[in-house]
Amino acid sequence: MSETTRYRCELAWLPPGDVHADVVVEVRAGRIVSITSGLEGSEQTPSDTVRLDGLVLPGTANTHSHAFHRVLRGATHANGGTFWTWRELMYRAAAALDPDGYRALARAVFAEMASAGFTSVGEFHYLHHRADGRRHPDANAMGAALVAAARDAGIRLTLLDACYLAAGPGRPTTGTQTRFDDGDAAGWAARVEDLHRAHAADDVVVGAAVHSVRAVPLDEIPVVAAWARAHDAPLHVHVSEQPAENEACLAAYGRTPVRVLADAGALGPRTSAVHATHLSPDDVADLAGAGALVSLCPTTEADLGDGIGPVSELVAAGVRFTLGTDSHASIDPFEEARRAEWDQRLTHHQRGNLTVEALLRALTDDGQASLGYADAGRLEPGARADLVAVDLGSTRTAGADPATAAATVVFAASAADVTDVIVDGRRVVRDREHVLGDVAGILAEAVAAVRAADHHA
C-alpha cells in the first residue's frame, strides 16, 4: 500500500483554466487522487501537508528538444553568427559525442529542464550511430543513454527516434550525417522496434520521427508512419522551418512539405508538425483536417532567423499548438509561451491573439498529449501527479494580483521562479534545489567535456 502525500497550494491553475486559492492536492502512487479548493480558514493544515507557495501549475511539456545543442548556447554568434556558423558548430558537437558523453550531457540538460518546470521532454533523436557511421554494439546505445539521462534527471522522456536517410531528395548522407542514417526505413523500424521493446515504460514513451521531407525519401515516409500507427505512438516531423526547405520540396515533388506528409499518410492526431513556420493556407487546412498539432519553438526560431509562423491562423482553424526549447538557446517554458504570443503581436500589430489560457494549455495538457502522456498536464483526480510551483514574489513577479496570477506567470515569470517540481509524485525540485544538486556545475562540466572531446578529435 502506498503512502498519500498532501500538497497545499497557495494558488493553483485548475481545469478548465482558472486560478483557485488554497487548493489541496492528494497524491498516491504517482497519481492525483483528489483535489479540494477554497479551504481558506476552514481548517488547520495537517502537519504532514507540504505547502507550495505561489501559483501551482500542472506539469509542462517540452515538446521539441535536441539535448546536445545546449553545448552551442551563446557560442554561435561570432563573426556575425550566420546560420552556417551555427550549423558547423552543431555538427562538430555531434561528432564529439559517444554514449557516455551523451548521457552525461543529456543528464545535465534534462536537469536544467526539470528545474525549469518541465516534467516531460520530447527528445528528437537522430545521433544513432558512431561518428564514422558504424553501428554501436548495442545499436540503440545512444537512445539508451538518453533514457538513463532522463531517469537521472527525474523527467519523463518521449524518445522521438528520427528516421534520417538522405541529405536531400536523391542525395545520400555524407560525413557526420552518416551517423544519423539507418540505410532505409525498414532498417530504422527494426532498430526502433528493439528500442521500444527494451525501453518503453511508464516514464518512457518511444515515439517516431521523420526528420524532415528532405531527409526521408517520399516512398520511405509511409514506413515510419505505419510504425507509429501500429504502436499508437507520437510521430513528430520538422516541417517548413525555412523557406529554402519549401522551395526544395516544391522543386522535387511539386508539393509543399505538409502535403507530402498528408499524401504519405503521416498526418493524424498523433502527429506534431515542428515549427510549421512557412505554411500556405492549404497547409493550415491539411493540418487542421488531420487533427495534427504544431510544436512551436519561439526562441530557437528567433535565434535561427526562421521567421514568425501563422499561429493565429492555425489556432483559428482549430489546430492545437505546443511549445519546445529545441536548440536550448533558452530553457524556460514561460519565455517560450509569451514569445509565441509576442511574435503574433509583432506580426499582426495587435494584442490578444493567443490567450493566457491557450498558452498554458499548450504548455501543459496539449504538450503532454503530443508526447504520448494523455494522462498528464491537468490538475485533476486520476491524472499523473505533476505539480510545478512558481514564485509570485521574485523581482520579476512581485506585485502579482492573485486574480491575474496566471498571466503574471506566462508574461513575467522565468524558469528561475520555479521553486518546486513534482513529477509522477516524486519531488524532483525542492525550494529551487534539484535532486542532483548543483545543476549549473553539472552543466559546466558536461559542456566542457564535449568541448574537450571536440578539441582532441
Next chain:
Amino acid sequence: MSETTRYRCELAWLPPGDVHADVVVEVRAGRIVSITSGLEGSEQTPSDTVRLDGLVLPGTANTHSHAFHRVLRGATHANGGTFWTWRELMYRAAAALDPDGYRALARAVFAEMASAGFTSVGEFHYLHHRADGRRHPDANAMGAALVAAARDAGIRLTLLDACYLAAGPGRPTTGTQTRFDDGDAAGWAARVEDLHRAHAADDVVVGAAVHSVRAVPLDEIPVVAAWARAHDAPLHVHVSEQPAENEACLAAYGRTPVRVLADAGALGPRTSAVHATHLSPDDVADLAGAGALVSLCPTTEADLGDGIGPVSELVAAGVRFTLGTDSHASIDPFEEARRAEWDQRLTHHQRGNLTVEALLRALTDDGQASLGYADAGRLEPGARADLVAVDLGSTRTAGADPATAAATVVFAASAADVTDVIVDGRRVVRDREHVLGDVAGILAEAVAAVRAADHHA
C-alpha cells in the same frame, strides 16, 4: 584625499570591444584611474582587492523608462489583453499616484533596475501635476520624488521631463491627461528651468522630452528643442511607435513625425527617437543626417504589438541605437539586447544583423551618452566607475567559453545573473544583494500600495 579600491575581474569587456582575462580596475572618487589586464600568475592579489567573477561590463543604461508602468506587469492580458485594456489600466495607475507613492514605487523599480545591471536610467516623466490637473505646491514635486527614488536605489537618473500639451492635433488634454499638461511650452520650460536649477547634479541630468508629435503642437516643439539646446541636454521623443500615429500626423501636417521634428529643429546629436518602429526611408536618412540616436524597447514593442522597426537599415545608415525597458514588462538589459537582434532575424530571415559588440555598445557607451553621461559606459581610465559583473556559471550561462563570453552574456544571461553592480564607485549590488535589501519585497509593497490607492479612489 579619497581611497583607492581595486577590483580584480576574472574577465572584462574592454574598449574597443574585446574580452580580457584577469583585469584589475583601480577606482578613486567614483572614477576609474587605471586598468591593467592579463596579470594571470604575475602577482599575488593584494588582500584589499575585491574579486569580481564572471564577465565584467561597463555600466548599462536604460534609456527609456516609465517607472509607474511596473504596476501593470502581467496584469493587462485578461480578456484577450488588447491595447485598450493596457491603456485603461495604465491611466488608472497614473491617477492613483501622489509624490510619496510615486517615490516609493519608483524607488522599488529603480532598485530592480540597479539589480539588473543598469547604472543609469532615463525616466521619461510626464506625471507632473495632481490627478485633477492642479499644480503641486512645489510644481516639481513629482520630479523631486523621482530624484530621491533614484538616489535611494543607487542608480543615476536622467529626468527627461516631457512636454505634453494636447490629446492630438487641435485637441486639448482631458481627464488624466490634464495632469501632464503645462498649458504651453513656455509654461513647461519655466517649470523645467526650476527643476534643473534645483536638481541637476553629478548623478542627475535634467533632460527634455517632447512626448510625441501628437501631444505637442507644431509651433510649440521648437520651444522645447531650444531649452534642450541651451542646456546641452538630452532631448527624447516618442516617434512612430504605431502606424496610427503616422497616419494622424500625415493627415494633420502632411509629413511624417520624423520630418515634423526635423523641421522643428528637434533632431540633433543629443536627440533620441524612442521606438522609431514605422519609418520611411526618408525618415532613416533624416535621423542619420542629424546624428540622432534611436532608443529601442524590444520587450515593450512586442508586448504592445508595435511591430519590428528597420533597425538594420538604421544601423547601415550610421544611426546609433540604445535600449530601454519602457513599460517594464521585463527589466533585463540582456533580454532587450538579444531581442533587438532576434527581431531582426525574424524579419530578415537571417542571423548576424546586429553584432554582439554593437549590442553591448548600445547597452553601455551609446546608452550612457544618450542620457547625457558621455563619461560613462566604457572601462577606461577617466570614465565613471561603473562595473557590472555577470555570472558565467548559472544554469543559463554554464558552459560559457571565455572566448565567446560576451556573446553568452548577450544571448543567454538574464538579469538574475548580475551579481555585483558598482555605480560611480559605489557598490550598490553585492553578491546579488541590493543595498536596500529585499528588492522583491519592496516591489510587492509598493505595487500593492498603488493598487490600494486605486481601489480607494
